[in-house]
Amino acid sequence: MSTTTKPGICRICSAHCGVLATVVEGKLVKVTGDPDNPLFKGYTCAKGRALPEIHNNPHRLLHSQKRQPDGTYGPIGAERAMDEIATALQNLIDRYGPRSVALYLGTNGLPYPASALMANAFIRAIESPMFFTANTIDQPGKQIALAAHGHWLGGDIDFHEADSWILIGTNPLISKSIGIPGQNPAQSLKNAIDRGMKLIVIDPRRSQTAARAAVHIQPRPGEDAAILAGIINIIITEKLCDWRFLEENVDGFDELAKAVSGFTPTYVAERADIPADQLIDAARLFASYGTRGGMVNAGTGANMAMHGNLVEYLCLCLTSICGRWQRAGERVTRPNTLLPAFTAKAQAHPPYEGWGYGERLRVRGLTDAVCGMPTAALADEILLEGDGQVKALICIGGNPMAAWPDQRKTMRALESLELLVTLDTEMSLTSRLAHYVIAPMMQMETPAMTMGSELIKYYTSGTGIPAPYAQYVPRLVEPPRGSDLTEEWQFFLGLAKRMSLELWFVNFFGGGGGKFMESPPIVCNFNGDSALTTEELFEKMCATSRIPLDEVRSHPHGNIFDVEAVVEQKDPDCTAKLDVGNAYLLGELAEFLAEDFRSAHSDSAFPFRLIPRRHNNFMNSSGIALPKLNRGKPYNPTYMHPDAIAELGLESGALVTITSPHDSIPSVLEADDSLRRDVVATHHAFGGMPTEDDEVKDRGSTVGRLIPTATDYDPVTGLPRQGNIPVSVTAR
Structure with missing residues (x-):
């Protein structure tokens, strides 16, 4: 029996933990922390240790799927799917213009550093401004605040x-x-x-x-x-x-x-x-x-x-x-390693334009911003008829039916599209509505590097790798025998080839939507280069790295490199300041101060406030059905203080209805004395279709259904109230 155990990188989240992966007869069977990794020292979490179950999930798609006229799905070759999708996209562009095609990038794009960048290159190549990400339904205020305040070039x-x-x-x-x-x-x-x-x-x-x-x-x-x-x-x-x-x-x-x-x-x-x-x-x-x-x-x-x-x-x-x-003479906390070297200085980069520019949406006066296009408005852009209506959507690493606010509106929007394409490892809620579902390779079937974990520091302070650390690992397991899988970035390159597009890959992340970086972005041209491998693409991405990729490769367990980076003195002629x-x-703070907060906290019809809560075993909607991760609870309870449960005459484990001013969802109560008595909490991204509420104990429920998008929203980012939601809790 052939057995190998080699260093790998878990890419479920941005931490990019160094792990050991054991492969038996070509199958991933075990993932543990890597004690020889100098940064992680054997650490990994439950999600990382469940990578074999995630890879070998019996519901995993091994072939791309096409929706048939009767609504069922059947396999289609990846190359044939690209042929048909490219033709359909070109027809829509010819009829309605480039703005009719939109792209949504979810958080599960993190494991594959080239995917998001190539997807962005594709949408720019067709000259569509409709590039949306999970950022604007999560924490877009980070980039808005940085634009208004400015950056400190000495770092965190x-x-x-x-x-x-x-x-x-x-x-x-x-x-x-x-x-x-x-x-x-x-x-x-x-x-x-x-x-x-x-x-x-x-x-x-x-x-x-x-x-x-x-x-x-x-x-x-x-x-x-x-x-x-x-x-x-x-x-x-x-x-x-x-x-x-x-x-x-x-x-x-x-x-x-x-x-x-x-x-x-x-x-x-x-x-x-x-x-x-x-x-x-x-x-x-x-x-x-x-x-x-x-x-x-x-x-x-x-x-x-x-x-x-x-x-x-x-x-x-x-x-x-x-x-x-950090001040002059102090160590740079997050020096680049696989990114280009930069000079940290004890001075400000001044504020810059953060919103109100670029593409203007047709709803709620929303525009592009440093955080990206307002995702909460995308369903409206699909449903609103007239010039500029979105007719096609490509989803990469995301599940809008579970993640977007206003689930019923999202469903109407996705069902109305002339073309919906998802890149998904299984038939998620969103994929169940798609015309094509492209089956991609998974983590250990592709090479990996930690550049993505470095890049996250441009998202906000307090993130990224606090050391000159890097790791590269090759492919550790082959795709399952008989499968037909593609890497997500190669899907976009395949579309570009068929549509005769020239792709320019710009390697940057966040930091003001590319307006601010300590070092210049890497720009690559991929016109017609369909034979390019991921390994060759990584070489291009790392062409100007502080530590050459070959040097990083020579340390298979990862390495903290000897980088002497200290914050330099302020330039003598620098007059920039933080604001x-x-x-x-x-002005928003003044409006906040003037609010009638007493009335807001005394609505007897909705006596509780619902807050979001992270789950140790899941990254959004991924892995919920896996027994190793859900441990017999594939649903998201509504957590409530036991005294509050008793006051309602209910018991922990009871089926209840959670109602907001907008809609309602079924749920299962669970006592939790860590909460205030006037607060309930639940996990995001669970649940089924709106017609599947009777399956609440098998799927959980979708919090997004409680959230309207056109009322109580941020006028800059479009982010609706997704926490602090007024709700009532009643027996079901």
């Missing part, structure tokens, strides 16, 4: 060296994402607390991360902006700012001070339903504890509860008035 403070840190509406011990480094976050937090770091967590739930905090503020949902403004006000009032940093590097301080002056401890305490003394303690602890202060990061919970742009901006303002950025006085966002 290292979590491993900080004396204090604030996390808002995020649980990185589970999400492996923002704030605590995703490379074994539990161990990183334990080490930090053992050396004396004080963690401050703002979260309506006593999450796994909050349980380890020195201060856990447990507010009403949706009051994160009030708490941040209150902390800033206390720090300014008590003169705890870094005055020298402010004078040299920050504009707008007087405007910020005036804007937050109404957020007194008494006001914030009443509004957020928290102790005023706790707010004061958190402000003083963050501003003055220790000699090496930390930073402020907000997550999905804070961004989805409305005012996400403002929350992210106040996080940056708080960071800057306390001077919490904490942005008129638009401080």
